[in-house]
Amino acid sequence: xxxxxxGIRRLVVAGAALTALAVLAACGGGSKTDSAGGGTTTGSADxxxxxxxxGGEITYWSWTPSAQAQVTAFMKQYPNxxxxxxxxGTGNDHxxxxxxxxxxxxxxxDVAQIxxxxxxxxxxxxxxxxxxxxxxxQYESAYTASTWAxxxxxxxxxxxxxxxxxxxxxYNKEVFDKYGxxxxxxxxxxxxxxxxxxxxxxKAYITNDSGDAGFTTSxxxxxxxxxxxxxxxxxxINLQDDGSKKWTGMWNQLVEGGLVSNIPGWTDxxxxxLGDGTIATLPTGAWMPGVMESSVKAGAGKWAVAPMPTYDGxxxxxxxxxxxxSVLKQSKNPALAAAFVRxxxxxxxxxxxxxxxxxxxxxxxxxxxxxxxxxSAYFGGQKINQVLxxxxxxxxxxxxxxxxxxxxxxIYGDTVGKAYQSKSDLxxxxxxxQDALVKYGNEQGFQVNG
Amino acid sequence: xxxxxxxxxLARAGATGKRRRRVFKDGKGWLFVGPFLAVFxxxxxAPIGYAIYLSLYRNQAFFGGTVFVGLDNYTQALQDPxxxxxxxxxxxxxxxxxxxxxxxxxxxxxxxxxARLHAAGxxxxxxxxxxAVPGVVAVLMWGYIYGDNFGLAANLNDLLxxxxxxxxxxxxxxxSIANIVTWEFVGYNMxxxxxxxxxxxGELYEAAAIDGAGTFRTILAVKLPALxxxxxxxxxxxxxxxxxxFNEPNILRTLAPNVITTYYTPNMYAYNLSFxxxxxxxxxxxxxxxxxxxxxxxxxxxxxxxxxxx
Numbered sequence: 073x074x075x076x077x078x079g080i081r082r083l084v085v086a087g088a089a090l091t092a093l094a095v096l097a098a099c100g101g102g103s104k105t106d107s108a109g110g111g112t113t114t115g116s117a118d119x120x121x122x123x124x125x126x127g128g129e130i131t132y133w134s135w136t137p138s139a140q141a142q143v144t145a146f147m148k149q150y151p152n153x154x155x156x157x158x159x160x161g162t163g164n165d166h167x168x169x170x171x172x173x174x175x176x177x178x179x180x181x182d183v184a185q186i187x188x189x190x191x192x193x194x195x196x197x198x199x200x201x202x203x204x205x206x207x208x209x210q211y212e213s214a215y216t217a218s219t220w221a222x223x224x225x226x227x228x229x230x231x232x233x234x235x236x237x238x239x240x241x242x243y244n245k246e247v248f249d250k251y252g253x254x255x256x257x258x259x260x261x262x263x264x265x266x267x268x269x270x271x272x273x274x275k276a277y278i279t280n281d282s283g284d285a286g287f288t289t290s291x292x293x294x295x296x297x298x299x300x301x302x303x304x305x306x307x308x309i310n311l312q313d314d315g316s317k318k319w320t321g322m323w324n325q326l327v328e329g330g331l332v333s334n335i336p337g338w339t340d341x342x343x344x345x346l347g348d349g350t351i352a353t354l355p356t357g358a359w360m361p362g363v364m365e366s367s368v369k370a371g372a373g374k375w376a377v378a379p380m381p382t383y384d385g386x387x388x389x390x391x392x393x394x395x396x397x398s399v400l401k402q403s404k405n406p407a408l409a410a411a412f413v414r415x416x417x418x419x420x421x422x423x424x425x426x427x428x429x430x431x432x433x434x435x436x437x438x439x440x441x442x443x444x445x446x447x448s449a450y451f452g453g454q455k456i457n458q459v460l461x462x463x464x465x466x467x468x469x470x471x472x473x474x475x476x477x478x479x480x481x482x483i484y485g486d487t488v489g490k491a492y493q494s495k496s497d498l499x500x501x502x503x504x505x506q507d508a509l510v511k512y513g514n515e516q517g518f519q520v521n522g
Numbered sequence: 523x524x525x526x527x528x529x530x531x532l533a534r535a536g537a538t539g540k541r542r543r544r545v546f547k548d549g550k551g552w553l554f555v556g557p558f559l560a561v562f563x564x565x566x567x568a569p570i571g572y573a574i575y576l577s578l579y580r581n582q583a584f585f586g587g588t589v590f591v592g593l594d595n596y597t598q599a600l601q602d603p604x605x606x607x608x609x610x611x612x613x614x615x616x617x618x619x620x621x622x623x624x625x626x627x628x629x630x631x632x633x634x635x636x637a638r639l640h641a642a643g644x645x646x647x648x649x650x651x652x653x654a655v656p657g658v659v660a661v662l663m664w665g666y667i668y669g670d671n672f673g674l675a676a677n678l679n680d681l682l683x684x685x686x687x688x689x690x691x692x693x694x695x696x697x698s699i700a701n702i703v704t705w706e707f708v709g710y711n712m713x714x715x716x717x718x719x720x721x722x723x724g725e726l727y728e729a730a731a732i733d734g735a736g737t738f739r740t741i742l743a744v745k746l747p748a749l750x751x752x753x754x755x756x757x758x759x760x761x762x763x764x765x766x767x768f769n770e771p772n773i774l775r776t777l778a779p780n781v782i783t784t785y786y787t788p789n790m791y792a793y794n795l796s797f798x799x800x801x802x803x804x805x806x807x808x809x810x811x812x813x814x815x816x817x818x819x820x821x822x823x824x825x826x827x828x829x830x831x832x
Contacts, residue, residue, distance in 0.1 A: 197584050341778060476583070479800070480797065484793060485782075486785070517584040
């Protein structure tokens with residue numbers, strides 16, 4: 073569901089931000105080219121350059137809207153390399169096919185798009201190539217700390233970050249003004265705003281949450297929770313740690329009080345509700361503007377962006393969504409595949425990505441004034457990237473996903489969903505989610521404590 | 523008349539018996555049956571065989587290897603509360619929805635066959651039309667109707683000043699799905715019944731009329747007995763369809779993710795075990811257990827149905 077939505081998000085993002093195209097295209101180079109040459113000469117890094125020179129053929133699976141443009145540009149630059157681009161499906165469809173090919177021992181692509189949350193699921197069983205051997209760790213400084221952490225599993229480096237989704241608070245200014253609500257800086261103020269809004273208009277809600285594993289994990293992340301820890305085969309799950317309880321302590325007030333709408337995300341009803349003021353805010357990832365511009369046309373001029381509310385008023389946020397590209401173990405030419413990944417997410421490939429409206433993970437682009445100070449007509453002329461890029465720097469450190477996060481997300485509705493349905497304590501739901509995850513992990517070869 | 527048919531069949535069976543022996547010797551028959559057998563083996567027997575093979579092993583998605591576990595997966599499935607919850611749900615669905623659907627289909631078939639209906643052909647096609655709508659599209663459409671925030675349900679609630687109409691809530695979800703399935707398949711079953719009615723010889727109606735039978739008497743004494751075989755067939759199809767319920771709940775899941783679990787129906791359970799959880803072995807086991815239960819129930823219905831018709 074989460075990843076499904078990601079696909080939609082990507083698609084709509086593609087259509088948006090055309091105005092940004094020209095500006096961004098102009099700024100793609102700059103500081104990145106310094107390291108692009110990869111002058112440092114470790115033996116294996118040379119292998120990447122040599123493979124690129126020798127040429128060959130690789131296959132690339134991705135559902136990002138920029139994939140085709142990137143592949144075309146790459147082959148233009150390196151005519152001796154043939155990249156077979158395949159859109160194997162969006163989100164879960166993609167992963168199912170990838171997993172089947174890995175299990176079958178053949179048929180997997182050389183390079184595949186993998187969301188950050190899904191990376192450990194493929195990295196830990198040894199399906200991906202550790203890019204440390206090609207000296208890719210030298211590119212660390214090019215990326216935000218949170219995305220750089222997200223492409224690691226254990227000590228291995230399994231991709232280069234493509235995009236990021238630091239969370240911010242998107243809010244309907246028109247609704248806020250109408251009911252005299254000020255932009256909440258803390259979650260306490262947010263809960264108060266929720267009560268005030270719903271009391272003033274029983275049809276309006278501060279936000280919607282019908283149970284979304286991706287949102288929940290991001291919110292626990294923001295609250296400083298670290299419910300999932302993995303060390304080799306040993307996994308610890310604690311969805312009742314301080315951070316998790318901090319979040320439920322706050323969010324329970326909204327769920328139990330019936331203050332959040334039950335409209336599921338990424339449905340037609342949802343887009344409609346975002347446009348007509350039924351849903352007044354969205355705490356979500358920085359990729360949201362593109363989605364709103366193309367799918368919530370009725371909201372134009374009404375919405376604005378603010379930093380995420382926090383528990384103590386100090387800036388803190390989490391990542392929500394985002395993908396990397398990884399090299400698969402099955403690849404017959406991993407050095408060439410690695411070269412393609414480097415080009416995609418570190419070198420010239422970033423330009424077509426930005427052109428398609430993506431929110432980058434590269435610090436140079438996040439600092440570029442042309443990107444940061446761009447005014448958004450949809451958001452009433454607000455320079456929204458100032459808020460969003462600032463958020464990228466305040467992501468709470470130390471988070472990791474479960475090594476079977478995709479499965480975990482799939483059973484979220486079965487377990488925590490019941491709490492949303494009956495408007496009852498989320499802690500009970502999180503506990504039953506945890507129990508199911510411990511059982512599954514132990515059955516699948518992990519040693520899980522929970 | 524029944525006797526003479528049986529005798530003819532016996533005689534025919536004797537004749538083919540002789541012929542079959544000859545055919546076996548030179549193997550020519552295999553040439554004719556071969557193509558079918560090959561396709562049958564590859565597309566039918568092999569997958570079932572592979573599923574049975576899978577169900578005897580257990581594989582760990584991470585780190586682990588595959589181990590032979592005998593019938594362990596089966597004991598697990600038979601004690602799995604999720605499986606039985608799913609089974610219970612489709613069983614309730616079967617007991618309630620199938621009779622409603624078949625009675626509606628029967629009434630429609632009798633009405634169209636009655637020759638008293640104007641534009642019978644029009645009604646026939648209109649009732650059948652929902653079956654021609656792809657299931658996925660149909661469910662999406664019903665999703666709009668059921669939506670209690672902006673859909674038709676919301677409009678009705680506004681009109682009546684209540685919030686009582688919530689087709690996608692936990693209480694009403696199963697009836698809502700049953701409504702979609704009924705809408706989809708009444709026309710299909712009507713067509714089965716209608717075609718059976720068309721094969722009733724006209725002399726029987728004439729005889730009934732001469733005997734002074736009215737419309738309802740004719741229905742009870744002539745039409746319904748003639749329909750018995752068709753009803754048995756339609757019932758068996760519906761039993762299989764109910765146990766295989768998948769499309770409707772799976773699509774409505776995006777609209778009501780907390781109401782429709784990953785184990786809402788046995789088929790959804792098997793699907794999600796396999797594609798979300800990579801528990802292919804257990805998934806195969808669930809599928810086989812469900813297949814066996816379906817086969818047993820369908821067989822019992824068939825036995826009962828044919829006994830009555832004798």
